[in-house]
Amino acid sequence: MAEKDKRTYVKVHDGLPDHPKIIEAGGEAGWLYICGLAYASRQLTDGVLPKRLVPRLTDGSKPEASASALVRVGLWHEGEHDCPTCPEAGADAYVIHDYLEHQRSAAEVADLRAKRSAAGQRGGKRSGESRRAASGAEANREASASAKAKQAGSKTEPETETETEEEQKTSRTPAESEDTPPRHDVERVCKHLASVIEKGGDKRPRITAKWRTDMRRLIDIDGVTPDHAIAAIDWAHADDFWNAHILTPAKLREKYPTLRRQATNQRRQQPAGPQTAPRDMSHMTEQERQRALNF
Structure with a gap:
């Protein structure tokens, strides 16, 4: 029996060669785009590409020019950018646009x-x-x-059980096997997310085993404290775009780095002095508003 293929793959739609952005960027840039996807998938970077490695990603004659072309047409971003759906990186990196929308994190x-x-x-x-x-x-x-x-x-059924x-x-991981009864910190964040969704006008979601597992992984594996997770939930549900997307712990875990970067950018852009809370935060207490802007 042949050994199972253990390689990882990236998803590329069959219309990519004819995509207007690829055509505008040029053939060498298009190949660099593919090589960048492969690198990000192989190294698990969530779409972040170190600039110093770009010449090694392709055998094209002008890799820097190809990278600039990809940035110009919007297939890549500079590390510090304004795209609301992509994570930020440092000035010494590029970010593949919408990488996490199409590839595995x-x-x-x-x-x-x-x-x-x-x-x-x-x-x-x-x-x-x-x-x-x-x-x-x-x-x-x-x-x-x-x-x-x-x-x-006795009967044989207990053996099957x-x-x-x-x-x-x-x-399960060891941490998950030990989580009986449910942990207080996990329940706290899950209930907060369910309450925020309900306050937004939707039916209160049921807290399932998957909810608890994903929230536990956010805390234990990703290192996000319960207070920071709650702050991210409040910030997302005060935003016109994110309030329709952060509806499960799995999505919160996937998008947490992006939410944190955007909240940080928002704080940087605010002028000094007391500020009036945005209209979509008007239902929050002052403590909730401050927490929603700091995580």
């Missing part, structure tokens, strides 16, 4: 690899059991287990 790749690893371990266990069953050993064990169950007056629980444990 670093966090998503890490989750996918963990799931594949867990599935592989379970698959290997099942394959070994199948080989033993073929030799007759598995049948003997089942017969023995059945005899013992009858003697004890135990196996299911073990399989679930292998698919």
Whole structure:
């Protein structure tokens, strides 16, 4: 049996060669764009490209000119830019426009690899059991287990439940396995997001196991404190664009770096002295408004 392909891939639509921006930028720049996607996916940079590496990404004759062309047509940004949907980087980097809208983020790749690893371990266990069953050993064990169950007056269903629980444990991280009952910090942020969504006029969402898992990963893996997560939620739901997008912990986790950078830029652009809160923050208390601008 051939070994499963473990390489990663980027998504490129079949109309890319005829895209007006690619045509305007030119052939060499178009190839640099593809090479940039591959680099960001391979290195898990979420679309950020160090400028010093651009000459190494392609064998084109003028990589710097190609990079400038990609920035000019809007396929790339300078590291410090004004695009509301893309993360910012330093002055020594480029950012691929809308990379995270079409490609997997670093966090998503890490989750996918963990799931594949867990599935592989379970698959290997099942394959070994199948080989033993073929030799007759598995049948003997089942017969023995059945005899013992009858003697004890028990049923076979609990054995199936135990196996299911073990399989679930292998698919969780240690932190997730220990999260019973639900953690206070995770519940606090989940309930705050649900309340903010409800205050916005939508039906209050149900806090599911996936909500708790994604929020826990935001706190434990990404290192975002509960207070900062709540501040990001408040800031996003006071923004005309983001209030329609940050509706789940998964989306909050994916977009948190972008929200934080945009909030920072907003604070920098505000003139000194007391400010009147924007109209869409008028429903907040003063404490909530300050928190929504600082995370």
